[in-house]
Amino acid sequence: MKNKEEHDAVQWLDLYGDALYRFALLRVQNSFTAEDLVQETLLAAYKSYENFSGKSTVKTWLTGILKHKILDYYRKTTPEHSDENLDDFAGxxxxxxxxxxxxxxxxxxxxxDPKNVYQEKELLSVIFACLKNLPPRLSLAYRMREMEGATTKEICERFQTGENNCWVILHRARALLRRCLEINWFQEK
Amino acid sequence: MRHWIFSCKQISRLISESMDRKLPLSRRMGIRFHLMMCNLCRRYRKQLLFIRSLVKKNDLKNEFFCQALPDDARKRIKKELSEKTKEEQE
Known part of the structure; x- marks a missing residue:
């Protein structure tokens, strides 16, 4: 049985606020947005506590809600019109x-491959830096796909474009990211 | 035969596409055939898969970004939560 104390949004904030914030920050790369997402998540969780089955941990459950909020946020923010960017890139x-x-x-x-966790972490920091420097559309599509596990269909809806185009966008994002890593990490060594 | 011979440029695109959907058999054969002979495309594919596997390691990401929720934000959210949840109870 779920007990009463567990149904406490302020307590969730104390326990999982940092983890949720980090999770969000990594994906939206704007601290104010990340804070808002944490708040929305906790409120939504509080209101839908009935739906919490208790099969997973509270943290997992909250993270799941946060994931939805992040995808919503991706959908709402209008994609920068950067077809020029894409053309540049095609070049x-x-x-x-x-x-x-x-x-x-x-x-x-x-x-x-990286020998240990420490190296992996360093490499990951380069990956995130590279992602920030990709054209916004490419970076967003990549994050949706590889970090949120969105389907290409969801990404197409977000960019209002056909599936073929989405695959090309993802292909370009991967190619640029790979190249960026190669220049900034592997060639340094 | 001709229709499953692809260039490196085409293969690089197909490799990425294969990470997003199951490709038709002829394309998959084309990739396999090309990779058997092309060291650079093999390398390219391996590197893309490696990056994907790294990015997917969730715990690592969370650990890496060790920022905490800023105090002012925490206070603000706490206030908001206490107010909103009190409303609900009344």
């Missing part, structure tokens, strides 16, 4: 291949 992408469509800028040898 830079094009130059990765020669006229015979073979690699011109060859993917480098990254050596082995």
């Amino acid at each position: 830079s992408m094009g130059s990765m291949f020669d006229t015979r469509e073979k690699w011109k800028i060859k993917p480098g040898d990254w050596g082995g």
Whole structure:
């Protein structure tokens, strides 16, 4: 049986506020938005406590609600109209291949995978820095797909475009991110 | 035969697409066939999958970003929550 004390939004804030905030901040990259999302999540959780099955932990349940809030937020913020950006990118992408469509800028040898958690963390910080520097549309699509596990259908709805286009957007995001990592991490070593 | 011969440029796109949906058989064969012969595309694919696996490690991400909810925000949210939840109870 769920007991009364558990149904306490202020207590959830004390216990899980930091974790939820971090989770949100990582995905929206704006501290004010992240704070708002935490508040909305706790309020929504308080109101829908009836639906909490008790099968998962409170933290998991709250994180699930937060995920929905983040996806909503992605949907609401209008995508920057950056078709120019995409064209720019098409240029830079094009130059990765020669006229015979073979690699011109060859993917480098990254050596082995990171040896330990410490290295992984460092690498991850480079990934996030790179994501911030991608054209906003690409970065958003990438985060929705790889961090939130959104389907391409959801991403298409968000960008109001056909599935084919979405795959291209994701392809470009991955290609640019990979290249950014290669320049800023693997070539440094 | 011709229709499953792809260039590196096309393969790079197909590799990404295969991470988002199940490709038709002819495309999958095309990728496999190309990768057998092309070291660079093999490398490219491995690196994309590696980045994906890293980004998906949730706990690592949370640990990495060790910022805490700022105090002023915490107070503000707490106030908001106490008010709103009190309303509900009344």
